[in-house]
Structure formats: structure tokens, C-alpha cells
Amino acid sequence: MHRDTGTPPLFALVDVNNFYVSCERAFNPRLAGVPVVVLSNNDGCAVSRSAEAKQLGVKMAAPWFQMQGLARQHGIVALSSNYALYGDMSNRVVSVLRDFTPDVEVYSIDESFLRVEHLQHLYRSRSALGQAIRQRIAQWTGLPVCAGFGTTKTLAKLANHLAKTDPAWDGVCDLSAMDDMARQGAMEKLGVNAVWGVGQRLAARLEPLGIRTVWDLANADPTRARQRFGVVLERTVHELQGISCLELDDLAAPRQQVMATRSFGTEVSSLAALREAVAWHVDSAATRLRAQGSVAGAVVVFIQGNRFRPASPQGNAGHAGTVVPLEQPSGDNRVLTTAAWAGLQRIYRAGCSYKKCGVMLVELSARQQHQTTLFCNTADHSKSEKVMAAMDAINRTWGRGTLRTAAAGLSQQAQWAMLSEHRSPRYTTRWDELPVAR
Amino acid sequence: MAKYGMPLLLPLAAHRVPAGFPSPATDYAEDGLDLNGYLVQHPAATFLFSVQGHSMQGAGILDGDKVVVDRSVPARHGHIVIAVVDGEFTLKRLYQRHNRLELHPDNPAFPPIRLTEGKQLEIWGVVVGVVRRYRV
Numbered sequence: 001m002h003r004d005t006g007t008p009p010l011f012a013l014v015d016v017n018n019f020y021v022s023c024e025r026a027f028n029p030r031l032a033g034v035p036v037v038v039l040s041n042n043d044g045c046a047v048s049r050s051a052e053a054k055q056l057g058v059k060m061a062a063p064w065f066q067m068q069g070l071a072r073q074h075g076i077v078a079l080s081s082n083y084a085l086y087g088d089m090s091n092r093v094v095s096v097l098r099d100f101t102p103d104v105e106v107y108s109i110d111e112s113f114l115r116v117e118h119l120q121h122l123y124r125s126r127s128a129l130g131q132a133i134r135q136r137i138a139q140w141t142g143l144p145v146c147a148g149f150g151t152t153k154t155l156a157k158l159a160n161h162l163a164k165t166d167p168a169w170d171g172v173c174d175l176s177a178m179d180d181m182a183r184q185g186a187m188e189k190l191g192v193n194a195v196w197g198v199g200q201r202l203a204a205r206l207e208p209l210g211i212r213t214v215w216d217l218a219n220a221d222p223t224r225a226r227q228r229f230g231v232v233l234e235r236t237v238h239e240l241q242g243i244s245c246l247e248l249d250d251l252a253a254p255r256q257q258v259m260a261t262r263s264f265g266t267e268v269s270s271l272a273a274l275r276e277a278v279a280w281h282v283d284s285a286a287t288r289l290r291a292q293g294s295v296a297g298a299v300v301v302f303i304q305g306n307r308f309r310p311a312s313p314q315g316n317a318g319h320a321g322t323v324v325p326l327e328q329p330s331g332d333n334r335v336l337t338t339a340a341w342a343g344l345q346r347i348y349r350a351g352c353s354y355k356k357c358g359v360m361l362v363e364l365s366a367r368q369q370h371q372t373t374l375f376c377n378t379a380d381h382s383k384s385e386k387v388m389a390a391m392d393a394i395n396r397t398w399g400r401g402t403l404r405t406a407a408a409g410l411s412q413q414a415q416w417a418m419l420s421e422h423r424s425p426r427y428t429t430r431w432d433e434l435p436v437a438r
Numbered sequence: 439m440a441k442y443g444m445p446l447l448l449p450l451a452a453h454r455v456p457a458g459f460p461s462p463a464t465d466y467a468e469d470g471l472d473l474n475g476y477l478v479q480h481p482a483a484t485f486l487f488s489v490q491g492h493s494m495q496g497a498g499i500l501d502g503d504k505v506v507v508d509r510s511v512p513a514r515h516g517h518i519v520i521a522v523v524d525g526e527f528t529l530k531r532l533y534q535r536h537n538r539l540e541l542h543p544d545n546p547a548f549p550p551i552r553l554t555e556g557k558q559l560e561i562w563g564v565v566v567g568v569v570r571r572y573r574v
Contacts, residue, residue, distance in 0.1 A: 030525040095482040140483035434488040437527040
């Protein structure tokens with residue numbers, strides 16, 4: 001889709017600083033300057049931290065109950081996640097970016113890649129373009145963003161990392177505009193795990209080879225990188241050297257798996273309650289499965305004990321999971337639920353208490369493509385599709401969970417439903433929760 | 439995505455089809471009126487606020503009204519704005535003359551807010567519309 005005009009590619013990565021916290025602050029001026037954390041589903045652990053909270057030593061994914069002392073001492077404000085708000089604000093940011101260029105890849109809820117080589121001549125410099133993006137998003141949505149520019153996606157991501165961590169950049173860093181000395185200096189200062197796709201574990205394996213900094217990796221031999229670590233790292237080395245290997249994924253590829261999981265509000269030990277929760281997750285995952293036009297070939301079900309608590313007399317439940325292959329790929333909640341329950345039966349241990357469960361639909365294929373078996377009843381099959389289509393239509397109109405399989409439970413407040421004690425109002429999506437002005 | 443019964447909105451040409459001559463009105467089938475389009479110029483920058491109190495009564499904004507706030511509009515003297523004063527959202531008219539920056543209510547019972555030294559004024563957005571529904 002990119003007109004080949006001979007202009008070398010230029011990528012930008014734009015991401016929102018402390019996204020969830022910044023969304024909360026946009027609608028609650030009292031949170032300015034105060035240490036704020038947003039907690040994960042079920043108020044389990046910190047998933048977004050303000051700069052003040054980071055300074056106090058609150059770590060990413062730190063369990064909230066371990067932070068209570070620190071929170072009281074410093075007045076840390078903890079909020080439950082408000083996904084309705086974050087989703088809406090994320091869409092707004094993306095639509096502002098699309099006003100700059102249609103070449104946008106939404107990489108996650110708070111980051112997007114842009115192709116900008118056809119845009120840069122409109123601005124004094126790339127930094128000026130970056131500042132224009134920053135300014136527009138701040139004005140239109142109230143959210144602070146950083147922008148990184150590079151000739152490859154990996155370099156753009158690295159530039160963004162620099163812009164975010166060093167205030168001297170004023171939120172915009174352009175690696176492609178630095179001279180060689182400056183770029184080398186910046187790369188030598190960063191540990192290799194700052195590179196996109198290089199995690200702690202890979203960094204530990206690179207260390208014995210003398211590859212400690214980003215600069216070391218940029219100077220590694222790509223062929224040897226492939227031989228030892230595979231094609232992904234070879235590509236990363238190329239990209240660090242300025243050879244673009246990764247394009248924008250203009251069209252989001254259908255997901256290869258669909259997952260639904262959540263912690264329980266309180267620990268659960270009865271099989272009946274687990275079955276109810278598993279069925280609810282199947283409903284949720286299957287809805288997304290059908291929305292992308294897929295069917296699943298197998299169902300993975302897993303349950304997990306409390307990892308913050310030592311083993312109970314019955315033994316620690318730990319993590320248990322199993323895969324249940326389906327005779328025929330299916331998108332039918334009833335088929336998938338039956339399979340998930342069969343799996344659950346296998347891994348459940350009476351007397352243990354569980355903190356979390358989930359299902360994953362895997363071996364996905366397009367709905368029309370799958371082969372039927374000799375014993376498949378085609379009439380049953382098209383009837384099943386109609387029932388599911390009707391169910392999805394009703395749930396879209398009346399809200400999720402209006403119509404579901406009875407297996408998913410009928411109680412309004414099932415004991416495993418999500419805890420969200422400190423959730424802020426859904427300011428942008430509910431008439432009765434709008435922000436108030438006096 | 440539209441596989442599962444998403445409603446498809448089609449413009450309706452509301453006339454009978456006579457055998458013989460086609461109606462000349464067919465070419466003028468319209469989309470109808472959309473209040474979003476009327477009230478919202480920049481969807482990504484537009485937010486709704488709920489109004490509490492009577493300070494902007496004179497401007498025709500009443501307790502319980504919803505106001506349409508467009509953040510993309512630069513605030514100027516005379517605009518009705520959402521401002522942040524002492525950590526709260528307030529709805530007032532922006533007064534920006536003779537080196538003075540003030541927030542004026544539109545109700546004689548309320549005093550204007552004068553920005554004294556050290557007091558921060560943040561304009562959150564500019565009000566571009568008001569919505570009211572009557573219970574019938």
C-alpha cells in the first residue's frame with residue numbers, strides 16, 4: 001500500500017505516558033501531582049503508575065495488598081481499572097493520529113506505529129512533527145504522549161524509549177537525525193533488554209556472548225544471531241542497523257487464539273462455581289471468536305491457586321491446565337462449554353481453593369474453510385450458526401451477558417465477578433456518569 | 439465483521455413505485471438529520487459534561503443540562519468554557535480583557551472568579567452546545 005517513491009521509510013512510535021493513570025487524570029484534576037496507581041482486574045496489582053508513584057518505588061505488577069503500608073504513608077491513590085474509559089480514550093488518540101496519516105498500526109491500547117516519510121516535508125523537522133503530534137493529542141484528549149522516530153520500527157520503538165526516560169528530549173526523540181557518535185553514545189548507555197522483543201530472559205542468554213548494551217546487539221553478526229537464536233533476533237539486529245524488515249500491519253491479522261480469564265473476587269473451591277466461571281469465559285471468548293469469523297479446533301482450560309499464599313493442608317492448587325481437542329472445529333458456545341467442562345473435570349482437585357480460571361480457544365480457522373467429518377450433520381451445523389448469530393445480535397444490542405448459556409450462571413453477583421471497588425465513573429460512555437461542572 | 443446481523447442503514451426513498459415512469463424524487467433520497475453531526479464537529483475532541491447549579495442561567499444553561507465540550511477549539515474571550523479551579527470543573531464565561539483573566543457567571547447572584555496571584559487557571563475545553571430533554 002505504500003507508494004514506492006524512493007523515499008526511505010520513516011517510522012514513528014507514539015505512545016501515551018502512563019496511559020491508564022493519564023486517562024484518570026484527564027477527568028479528575030485532583031489527581032494532578034498526586035501519586036496514583038491503577039490496579040488490574042480484581043484490584044490485584046498495579047498496572048499503571050504515575051511518575052510520583054514510580055518515584056516512591058511502586059513496581060509494575062506489584063500486588064496491591066503488599067503496598068498498603070506505603071500507600072497510607074504517602075497518600076497513594078489506588079483506582080480500579082476503568083476499561084470503558086481507557087478504550088474510549090484510546091480510540092480518540094488513534095483517530096487524532098489518523099488525521100496526520102492514514103498509515104497507522106494500532107499496536108496496543110496505548111501505542112501506535114505510523115509511517116511518516118511522506119509527512120515530514122510538511123514540518124520544519126521530524127522533531128517538529130513529533131511536537132505537533134504531542135501538542136494535538138494533549139489539546140484534543142488531555143493525554144500526554146511521547147514520540148520516537150527511526151528508519152525501522154525497532155529504532156522508532158527505541159527512540160520512544162529514550163524520549164520517555166530522558167526528560168532532555170522533551171517527549172520527542174529522533175534516532176535518525178542523530179550523528180553516528182551521538183547514536184552510538186545513546187545505544188551504549190542502554191541495556192540490551194531496552195530493545196523491542198528482547199526480554200529479560202533473552203538478555204540473560206546474550207550476556208555470556210558479551211552482548212550487554214543495545215550497541216553490542218546492533219553490532220552483532222545477523223547470521224550468527226539467526227543460527228543461535230532464530231530468525232526473530234536476526235531481524236532485530238538488521239532493524240537496529242537501520243535495515244527495515246518489519247512493515248506496518250495495516251490489516252490486523254485475525255488472532256491465532258482468543259483468551260478469556262479473570263481472578264475471582266474471593267477464592268473458589270467448589271466445582272459448581274468453577275464450572276459457572278468457565279462457562280462465562282467461554283461465552284466471552286466465543287463471542288470474540290465469531291466476531292473475527294473464526295472457529296476453534298480445541299479448547300484450553302486452566303485454573304490457578306493463590307500464588308501469594310503458601311500451600312493449604314490439601315496442598316497448593318498451583319496452576320493446572322489441559323487442552324481438549326474438538327471432533328470438529330466449532331464456534332458454538334454449547335459445544336465449547338461442554339469441552340471446557342470436560343477439561344475442568346480433569347484438572348480440578350477437591351479441597352483446593354482457586355484464585356483464577358480461564359479458557360483459551362486455539363487452533364483457529366476461518367469459519368468457511370474447515371473440513372467436515374464423515375459423521376458431521378450439516379443441518380445441525382447451520383442451525384447452530386443461526387442460534388449463535390441471534391445470540392450475538394441480542395448481546396450487542398442489550399449488553400454483554402443479556403443472553404447466555406444457562407451454564408454461565410444466572411446470579412447477578414456471582415462470587416467470581418470482577419471486583420472494582422475504586423473504579424472511577426465511565427465519564428465518556430455513560431449518560432449517568434458524565435463529569436460534573438458547576 | 440458485519441457477518442452477524444449488524445444492522446445496515448439504508449437511505450429510504452419513501453415513495454410508491456408506479457409502473458411506467460420513475461418518480462423524479464428518487465434522486466433526492468436523504469440520510470435524515472443526525473444530532474451528533476449537528477452538535478459535534480470534532481468527535482475525537484468532544485466530551486459531554488453534566489451541569490450542576492444555576493450560575494449560567496442567563497446564558498440559557500440550566501441545572502441538569504448536558505453541555506457539549508470541544509477541546510480542539512482554542513478558548514477566546516467571550517467563550518463559555520469548562521475550567522479547572524481548585525481541582526473542580528466549573529462552567530463559566532471566559533473574560534480576557536485589559537490584562538485580566540476572569541471567569542464570569544451569567545447570573546447576578548454569583549460573583550465572578552478573579553484569578554489571583556498563585557491561583558492556577560486551566561481551561562479544559564470550550565462549550566459548543568447544550569442538550570436538554572424534557573420529561574413528558
